Amino acid sequence: MRFNHFDLNLLLAFDVLLEEQNITRAAERLSMTQSATSGALSRLCQYFQDELLVQVGRKMVPTPYALELVPKVRDVLMTLRASIVAKPVFEPALSKRHFRVITSDYLITVLLAQVIETVQRNAPHITFEILGPSGSSDELLMRGEVDLIIVPERYVHDEHPSQMLFEEEHVCVICRHNVQVGESLSLEQYMDMGHVSVAFGRNRHLSIEEWLMSRYSFKRRLEVITHDFNTLAQLLVGTQRIATMHRRLAERYANYLPLRLLEPPMELPLMREYMVWHRSLDQDPVHQWLREQIVSATLAWSAKPS
Template identity: 30%
Template sequence: MELSLARLDLNLLTLFDVLMQERNVTRAAERLHLSQSTVSHALGRLRQALDDPLFVMSRREMMPTERAKALAGPVRQALAMLEQGLRQAKGFDPASARRVFRMALPGSVEHGLVPAMVELLHRLAPHCRLEVCELAASDYERELEKGELDLVVGFAGADHLSPRLWREDWFSNPLVCLSPMDSGLPERLGPRELVSKPHIHTSSWGHSQAMVDLWLARFGVERELGVRLPSFMAVPQLMATRRYLVVVPEMIGRDFSRDYPLQLHQLEPAIPIVYLMAGHPLSAHDEAIRWFKGELHALALAHYGLTPLGG
C-alpha cells in the first residue's frame, strides 16, 4: 500500500531519526523528553503506517530493518534542511545568538589556535561557546550529517575526509625544528642536520610527522625516533634533557621557543602543511557557520601571521 505524506504524522519522522541514532527506546525517550510508553506507542503507529517492523530487538540494541536503513538518509537530510531553514529564517546575530560550535581538529590547531578561537567568541559572540574534539580516523560524513559536528579541520592532500563534504583551504603553516638552546645547529637545517639527534614524534594523527619522513626519504636519509607522543604536552620537558630534536608546525614552534629555552630552525627546503576546513553540504548555507568560518579565516591572518588560503 502506497503511503501519502499528507496522511503521515511528521512528528513520527523525528522519532524515527532519534531511534536510528540511539537504537534504544529509553535513550530516545530521554532525548525527546517523552515517556518510554509514549515512544513505544508512537513507534507502533509508525510501524503500522509503513507496514514494516523498522527495528528488531537484538541482544544489545534495536537493529534497523532494510526498510529503516533505506529511510534513514532521506529522513535525516529532510530534518536537517528543515532545522537549517528555521535557523536561517530567524537570522544569525552573533551578539545575541546562543549556539555551540562543535569542531574536530588536530592537536596542533588545538594548541595553537583554540585559545584565540575562544577569545574571538567571547568578544563577538558572548553567548556562544566552542566544543572541540581531537581529529580521529573518520571520514566525518556521518558526524557532520547528524549535526554532531559543525566543522572539521583536516589536512590538504591527506584524503581522510569524505569526498561528499565541502572543503576549503584555511591556512598554510610550515614545519620547523626545535633544538635545545645553544645546540650549535645552524639557523636553517637541511636533511643531514635534521637527523643529527633522535626525534620526538608528536600527535596520534601524525600527518606532519609522515610529511617529515617523506621529506627525508627524498634525500636518502632516515631519522631515529626517541619518543612517540600523542600530543605536544610533554615536549618541553623532554627537550630539557637536550637529547632530542622535534619537528612541529611553526605556530607551535614559536610558542615553545618563546616560553622555553629552545631554538627554532627553519627547514630547507620548506615542508608546508596546509590545513583545511570541511563540512556537510547541508550546512553550506547555515548563516552561523558561514559567520564562524569567516572569522576563522580572519583569525588565521591575525594570529601568528599565518598564511590564509581561503575565505
C-alpha cells in the same frame, strides 16, 4: 506535525533509534517511555514497510533499507533545525548561539583562540565548546552534533561544504643545548635521534609520521608519544630528542623555550587546513558570520608565520 500523512516527529525517533539500536537508551534520549518508543518504531516500520531494526540475540541490528534511510533522514532533520534556528536578520551583539567545534590544540593555539577573543568583543553572548578530533568527528557533523570542523585536507569529504584556510610547513625542533646537531640536520642524524611524536585516538594514529613512514619507509626511534601538539616542544627541553612540528607552533614556543628550529632533511608536503560544515548550515547567517571571523583571522596572519 504531519507531511503526506507522515508524523515528522517520527524522524527524530528514527534517527535516535538507528543510532542507539536499543529501545531503552533511545527512550532516555527522546524523553519518552519505552512503550511509546516501541510504538514509534512500530509506526516507522509500518510506514516504510520494513522491519528497520531486527533483534539478533541481545542486539538490535538495522536492516539494509534502514541504513539507506539514515543519511536521508539526517539531512532532513539538519535542514529543519537550520530553518528553525536561523533568523533572516542577525545581530552579533544579541545572539546567544552555542557553537561546538572540533579541532586540534594546534589550531586552537594559532587560530581559534584569536577568533574566540574577537567574537567575545563583538558577540559577547555567543559561547563555544571545543572538542578534540576523533574517529567519529565526521559522524558528529552529519548528525548535527557539531557546527564546524577544522582539519587537514586529508580529512575533508566532498559531501560537506568546506573552505581552505591556510597552508602550513613542518620543521624539526630540538633543544637549544643539543650539541650533537650543528646548523643543519642530515637524514642520518634525523633517523638516529630519539623522536617525540603525537598520537591521536584509540588506535594511536601518528601525525606527520604516518606520511613519512609510507613515503620513505622510515623506522625511527619513537621514545616519547604524547596526546597533543602543544606538549611536543615542552618534552624536548633538556633532552637530545627531536620532534617534527608545525612551523607556526614551533616558532611560537621558540620565543620562550630554549629551542632550535631546523629545516627537515627531506621534502615534507605542505599541510592545508580546512574548515568544514554541514550543508544545512551553509546559509545560516550566524554560522556564516562565524566563518567570516575565522577567515578574517587567517588572512590577518597567514602572510607571515606567528
